[in-house]
Amino acid sequence: MSQLPKQPAEGPVPTSADVARLAGVSRATVSYVLNNNPTVRISESTRRRVREAASELGYVPHAAARSLRAGHTRTVLMPTGDHPAGPLHHRFLHELESGLRRLDYTVVQHGSLGLDADEAARAWAELRPVAVIAPGGVALTPQGIAVLRRSGAKAVITLGPQPVDGAHALVMDQREVGSCATGHLLQRGRRRIGVVMPEEPGLAPFAEPRLSGARRVAADVGALIEPLPLRYDEESAGALAARWRTLGLDAVFAYNDAYAMLLMRALQDAGIEIPAETAVVGADDLLIGRLLRPRLSSVRMELAASQPLADLVDRLVRHPGGVPERHDLLRARAIPRESS
Incomplete structure (x- = not known):
């Protein structure tokens, strides 16, 4: 009988200790560099050695472990609504995602169709996001906002035609x-x-x-x-x-x-x-x-935001607990042509 060729055995999963040995630094330094910790001063040459070592070994930080230590992820959750996204929404997403990536956040979209308001909030909370930006088509209640905050969300933000009590609001007043x-x-x-x-x-x-x-x-x-x-x-x-x-x-x-x-x-x-x-x-x-x-x-x-949207989200994450803020994002102007 013919046999399948033997597959090469996979090597052990690289760890932060492996990166530290290869880079000649401590595990703490590896953690500071790869998690972009802004509170610790590390030279650029050391940062470069750590990143090169991690790349050579194929090491990436363990998101779940990092979340357990911090009580939340670096994930910004954006639930999907049930309305078609227009050009402005696409521009909003592009600007926000690129800006948050620059600040070491990850934007994740979550399919929430078929869930009521509180079910949706519980589903989002299971992922331990650091922030949630909920579209206008997905209702939020005070109970849902409380569930998200207890799960570690530093900022709960709505994006839609009207603000929601208890949450920060990015308002596109139609x-x-x-x-x-x-x-x-x-x-x-x-x-x-x-x-x-x-x-x-x-x-x-x-x-x-x-x-x-x-x-x-x-x-x-x-x-x-x-x-x-x-x-x-x-x-x-x-x-x-x-x-x-x-x-x-x-x-x-x-x-x-x-x-x-x-x-x-x-x-x-x-x-x-x-x-x-x-x-x-x-x-x-x-x-x-x-x-x-x-x-x-x-x-x-x-979009008519007074500051980059990612910087706004980052500020709300870093300084939680304040009075809910409202930011009007929509500016409209007529473009006359032949049909009118």
Whole structure:
């Protein structure tokens, strides 16, 4: 009978003692260097020898052991919500992850769909994160926040349209998006404005504040705001376009560029001239919207933090226990083009 070839035996797992012997330093020095301990002064040449020795041996610190000593990890947990991530969210994640990596944190995303608020908090706490940044689609309660703090989380932070009592808040106030889009349409002389309300799950926490912002601006001049439920499919857009003239609207803020492009195509197919009969504005300022004819007017959203986001999280971790802070991150401005 043929036999499988023998596999070479694996060597022992390298330890910090092995690194210390190869680098000619103490185990404590290895720990200080590889854990980036800022409280101990170690020369750059020593740091280099330790890192080279660790690399040669293939040694990495044991995260679980380090967590037991510290009572928490260097993990920043970011639970996933049930809403599609837009361009601004991707920019936020990229900036935050790269900044936290520079500060020796690890960002971990956690699938939390199907868990209620307190179940989610317990699941996050099991991982002993040093900080949690929870999206707006995942509810937090005072009990859940307390569970996270008892598990060693130094900072519990929410990211969403509204702050949550007891947690630090990174607020992206979606009312600013609705206000900006509607203000632009009002400046163009439009007074009967539809606002698309997506029927897809997970978008209500964003769509409803945008509608509220539109209403706030329109009320100042007595303009009409008409909510327009819309699914993201051609059939729903075609049905809305077919009855458009019965609505008597002269403009639409279509939630975002994707819905704006869907509805604009349906309106054009129904013979509605844009912008002569109806002005259209989206949000996100996607490149593809500039390739349409007419080119799509949009609302550009940008991060407006007063300091790098990673530095903010690091400060909240290093100085826990203070009064919950609120930081408004969203800045919106209209980008006029041919569709309005």
